[in-house]
Amino acid sequence: MDLVLIFISAAIVNNFVLSYFLGICPFLGVSNKLDKALSMGAATTFVLVLSAAVTWLINNLLLIPNNLPFLQYVSFIIVIASLVQFVEMFMRKFTPPLYRSLGIYLPLITTNCAILGLALLSALRNYNFSQSVVFGLAAGVGFTLALCIMAGIREELDLAPIPEPFKGAPITLIVAGLLALAFMGFAGLISG
Amino acid sequence: MKKGLMFEFLKGLWDESPTFRQLLGMCPTLAVTTSIINGFSMGIATSFVLLCSSVIVSLLRSVIPKEVRIAAYVVIIAAFVTVADLYLKANFAGISKALGPFVPLIVVNCIILGRAEAFASKNGIVPAFVDGLGMGLGFTIALTVIGAIREVLGSGMLGEPWVIMILPSGAFITLGLLIALMNVIKDKTRARPAPACPLACPGCSPGGVS
Numbered sequence: 001m002d003l004v005l006i007f008i009s010a011a012i013v014n015n016f017v018l019s020y021f022l023g024i025c026p027f028l029g030v031s032n033k034l035d036k037a038l039s040m041g042a043a044t045t046f047v048l049v050l051s052a053a054v055t056w057l058i059n060n061l062l063l064i065p066n067n068l069p070f071l072q073y074v075s076f077i078i079v080i081a082s083l084v085q086f087v088e089m090f091m092r093k094f095t096p097p098l099y100r101s102l103g104i105y106l107p108l109i110t111t112n113c114a115i116l117g118l119a120l121l122s123a124l125r126n127y128n129f130s131q132s133v134v135f136g137l138a139a140g141v142g143f144t145l146a147l148c149i150m151a152g153i154r155e156e157l158d159l160a161p162i163p164e165p166f167k168g169a170p171i172t173l174i175v176a177g178l179l180a181l182a183f184m185g186f187a188g189l190i191s192g
Numbered sequence: 193m194k195k196g197l198m199f200e201f202l203k204g205l206w207d208e209s210p211t212f213r214q215l216l217g218m219c220p221t222l223a224v225t226t227s228i229i230n231g232f233s234m235g236i237a238t239s240f241v242l243l244c245s246s247v248i249v250s251l252l253r254s255v256i257p258k259e260v261r262i263a264a265y266v267v268i269i270a271a272f273v274t275v276a277d278l279y280l281k282a283n284f285a286g287i288s289k290a291l292g293p294f295v296p297l298i299v300v301n302c303i304i305l306g307r308a309e310a311f312a313s314k315n316g317i318v319p320a321f322v323d324g325l326g327m328g329l330g331f332t333i334a335l336t337v338i339g340a341i342r343e344v345l346g347s348g349m350l351g352e353p354w355v356i357m358i359l360p361s362g363a364f365i366t367l368g369l370l371i372a373l374m375n376v377i378k379d380k381t382r383a384r385p386a387p388a389c390p391l392a393c394p395g396c397s398p399g400g401v402s
Contacts, residue, residue, distance in 0.1 A: 019360045021223035025302060028218065070278065073296050074270040081263055110262075113219045113300045120293045165375035166368075169215055173368030180361035 003134045006127075010138035013189050016114050017146040018180040022139075023114035027147060028172055030105070037151035038144070043102040045140025047087060047109050048118055051080050052136025055119035056129055076119045084110045114143055149179060197322050204326030210303045211334035211367075212374045217303040220294050221335060222363040226346070231339025232332065233287045237280065237295060239328025241272045242304050246324035249312040256313075265308040266299065273298045303331060341366055 016022045023044070030040045055076050063069055088106045091099040109115060118139050122132040153175055162171050210216045220238065225231040245268050249256075256264045277295045280288040288295065298304070307327055312320040344350060346357030356362045 021219050021360065021363070022297075024218040024222060028215065070274055073274050073277070073299055074267060077266050077270050077299050078263070081266060110266075111300050111302060111305060113297050116300050117219075117293055117297055120296050124293060163372075165372045165379065170368040170372035170375065173364045173371065177361040177364030177368065180359070180364055181356070184359065184361070 003131065006131055006134050007138040007141075008189065010135055011142040011145065012183070013186045015142045015146055015183050016117070016139045017143055018176070018183045020117065022117040023112050023143050026108060026112055027143075027150065027176070028169065030108075031147050031150040031172075032154050034148060034151045034155060037147040039102055040105045040108075041140070041144025041147045043105045044109055044112060044114065044143055045137065046102075047080075047084060047106075048115060048136040048140040048143075049133060050087065050136075051083055051115050052118055052122060052132045053129070054079055054083060056122065056127070056132040059119075059123050060129075072120075072123065076116060080115050080119070081110045114139060146179070150176065153179075197319065200319055200323045201326040204323065204328070204330040205333065206330075208327075209330045209334060209374075210306075210327055211331060211338075212371055214303075214306075215371075216306055217301045217331060218367075219297060220301060221338065222360070222367060224291055224294050225335055225338040225342055225363060225366075226358050227343040228336060228339040229287070230290050231335035231337075233280075233284070234291060234294065235328070235332025235335040237276045237291075238298050238301060238303065239324075239332055240276055241269060241298050241301075242307060242328045242331075243321065243324040244272045244275075245269045245304055246307055246312040246320045247317055249308045250315060250317045250320035253313045261313065262305070262309070265305055265313075269304050269308070270299045303327060338363075338366055338370065341370075 010016065014020060017024065017027050026040055026044070031037050058075055058079055059072065063071060063075065084106055088099075091102070091106075118136055122135050127135060150172075154172065157171060157175070166174075204210065208214060211218075211221050217238070220234050224234045245265070248268050249265055252264075252268075273296060276298070277288070280291070280295060307324060311323045315323070342357045342362055345354045346362065347353055354362070357366065
């Protein structure tokens, strides 16, 4: 039950993109086509789950027992960067079709704040291992959801008569604002 | 040289304002600007990390092998973020609490990695310092302005409080309107296309991290 709550909370109610503002860069950059958004979302979700597991292990088996929590940021970012690199190499070697569809998005993921944000948040909230992994999965699902909704809207926006100064980033941000407002409708779903 | 340094400094404030023109560092820009003080402290913390890492990257630019440069930059940045975080925790506990995970998230702020890659790794220590100063100041001003708008309208200093301004959606809408305003001013002074896609930053571009 606890895990279900974490999932719904991170995926919908406190959506990573629309209420925690994590992963805004790809959200604004890659959300112009639906298929691109879906691939980016899938790649990010994959790395999120993996890094949630690995950073939890590092934090709880290495850093906390040795009283080194101040190394959290440095070690997390190194783990994430090398994990992304490793996933990329692994995919290129063993699943070339998957690599061709997701490959170009992988390097982008290192600088996605959602990954580091997730690691920090689950350390902050003292999640146990399974909670962290579910949290990672939910964050990925929420990220993909927001990205795909946004991409759908932006495909329509291409045809709309937008005033000149609003073209590009401004209209995207305003649409994101309205989307965030819509997601607030879920706020009553879970208390606390 | 003198004019060159002035240019490097000023470009961060207006022409290449990281927030309004390059659309870098969007996560903290949107997340912590619920009040002036939060926006301002985030700006200062980011500027500190940006300045220190620009100088160090510039100093080490001939030492760091090209293949692992991004990893090296990230480690340098993470080290300074740890310093900034511990300092805030020790001396400004309230602010540290309000900014929450967004202080450690300075590590993945594209502005810092972007400047390290695009400027500090190619220039001497003095231009790198000035560039960092300008970009940091531009970022701080942007965050303070957004924070001020959201706090003034959201807390009801001008009559009825607009609760939406404090909520996440208010952040998106405020920034969207401000960038549109910048575009209008820019078009009046000089015809120039709207800012490029945020992924143009080296830290985010597909070729950047490898």
